[in-house]
Amino acid sequence: MIIQLNGKEYQVPPEVKTIEQLVKQLQIKQRVFVIEHNRMILQKEDYPHTSLSHGDVVEIVHFVGGG
Amino acid sequence: MLQIGKYQFQSRLFLGTGKFSSLEVQKQAVEASGTEVLTFAVRRMNLENPDQPNFLENLDLNRYTLLPNTAGATTVEEAVRIARLARASNLCDMIKVEVIADTKTLLPDPIATIEATKILVEEGFTVLPYTSDDPVIARELVEAGAHAIMPGGAPIGSGLGLLNPRYLEIIIEESPVPVIIDAGIGSPQDVVQAMELGADGVLLNTAVSGAKDPVKMAEAMKWAVIAGRLGFEAGRIPKKRYASASSPLEGMVK
Numbered sequence: 211m212i213i214q215l216n217g218k219e220y221q222v223p224p225e226v227k228t229i230e231q232l233v234k235q236l237q238i239k240q241r242v243f244v245i246e247h248n249r250m251i252l253q254k255e256d257y258p259h260t261s262l263s264h265g266d267v268v269e270i271v272h273f274v275g276g277g
Numbered sequence: 278m279l280q281i282g283k284y285q286f287q288s289r290l291f292l293g294t295g296k297f298s299s300l301e302v303q304k305q306a307v308e309a310s311g312t313e314v315l316t317f318a319v320r321r322m323n324l325e326n327p328d329q330p331n332f333l334e335n336l337d338l339n340r341y342t343l344l345p346n347t348a349g350a351t352t353v354e355e356a357v358r359i360a361r362l363a364r365a366s367n368l369c370d371m372i373k374v375e376v377i378a379d380t381k382t383l384l385p386d387p388i389a390t391i392e393a394t395k396i397l398v399e400e401g402f403t404v405l406p407y408t409s410d411d412p413v414i415a416r417e418l419v420e421a422g423a424h425a426i427m428p429g430g431a432p433i434g435s436g437l438g439l440l441n442p443r444y445l446e447i448i449i450e451e452s453p454v455p456v457i458i459d460a461g462i463g464s465p466q467d468v469v470q471a472m473e474l475g476a477d478g479v480l481l482n483t484a485v486s487g488a489k490d491p492v493k494m495a496e497a498m499k500w501a502v503i504a505g506r507l508g509f510e511a512g513r514i515p516k517k518r519y520a521s522a523s524s525p526l527e528g529m530v531k
Contacts, residue, residue: 216321238327242334244319244365251365269321271362273333275303276318276348277293277433277460277482 213266222262230257232268243272279477281455282403282424284342284371286313289472290502291344291457292495293482300332302491307341310495316344316373316480319359343369344405347393350376351386356393360402372397373427373459373480374406383433387414391421398422407459410441415448415456425454427480430471431461434483438467442474449475465494465501472505473513 211222226235229247233239245252246269247260262268279286291314297303307315315336323329333343345363350356353376360372374393378386385407391414394406398421405425406418418426428448431437438461439445449456455477462468462481471479479502488494 216324236324236327238322238324241322241327241331242366242368243322244362246362251361253365253367269362270324271319272322272331273317273343273345273363273366274320275294275297275332276346277295277316277480 211262211264213262213264213268215268216270220268227261228258229260229262229268232262233257236270238270241272243270245270279455281405282371284403286342286478288313288499288502289478289506290468290498291316291459291478291480292485293480294332295482296486297491298486300330300335303332303486304335305492306485306495308495309492309499310485311499313340314342314344314371314480316346316482317363318346318348319363320349338368342371344371344373345369346373346407347375348377350393351378351389352376353389353392353396356389357396360393360397361400364402370401371403371405374404385409385429387411387417390414391417394418394421394423398424405457410444410448412444412447412451415452419452419454423454425457425477426452427457427459429460430458430467431463433460434487435461436463436484436487437461438463439470439474442470445471445476446474465497468498468501469505469508472502473508475509478502 288311290312292310292312293316347356347359356376376386376389390406394404397404403424406423407427410428415426430439457478458471458476459480462484468479485491485495
């Protein structure tokens with residue numbers, strides 16, 4: 211399965227089926243971030259039951275320095 | 278005491294967090310500034326390098342209120358999307374609405390800014406729109422429900438100071454909500470001028486992060502805000518064309 215992750219094609223490993231598993235795979239669980247899945251903003255409690263499908267568009271954003 | 282929506286602040290200095298040379302310098306500058314409000318931008322995470330240090334993640338969030346911006350947005354839709362993403366962090370519900378119309382001057386798109394402000398106020402955000410020094414647009418933003426308005430002194434990052442203090446003065450006079458002078462501040466004298474005009478606060482970034490000694494400049498800005506505010510509250514003397522002696526004319530030794 212291939213998804214668009216932060217604007218780039220990303221080959222999802224076969225064992226990763228949900229957003230929760232994607233977060234674990236990317237090793238960002240401890241970080242401060244927000245996920246948008248196919249233009250829908252997710253809350254943390256949505257991660258386990260949000261399934262990934264081929265062609266999904268996922269954005270993972272965080273806060274950076276800015277004025 | 279500065280009140281914006283449901284928030285109260287002792288410090289009238291809002292500090293941006295962009296373009297600091299290192300996280301250590303930034304940390305010290307934030308401390309020296311005495312600020313309680315820090316702005317941030319929302320961007321894609323670098324997933325190839327997830328261990329990169331992040332300033333916000335090392336902050337004591339009990340001490341600071343976050344003011345994320347919608348910088349980079351050029352449309353209402355983009356600004357609203359960024360604002361919603363920022364709020365979904367559950368760290369803040371304040372948003373600096375910034376919709377840019379021109380890449381060279383970074384001047385805001387007034388119509389899109391008003392529209393985005395309306396939508397975000399409706400959605401329950403505490404909205405602080407970045408706007409030009411136009412008093413008519415400022416009034417429209419207040420009508421749109423903005424909790425504070427943030428007119429620019431000069432183009433972002435230019436350090437030119439207050440290009441149109443007379444219009445800023447009108448905005449301050451007319452606004453029922455706090456006015457934060459945002460953008461274009463170059464040095465402490467600009468801050469004092471803004472505060473003496475009656476601004477409720479200033480938001481600056483490059484003037485500190487780009488200074489030779491950002492930590493010292495952060496402290497200078499802290500005192501400039503305090504001095505300017507006290508001066509405004511004290512009420513300055515009227516200007517006169519000719520001298521009037523401070524020492525008595527009576528009793529001179531002849």
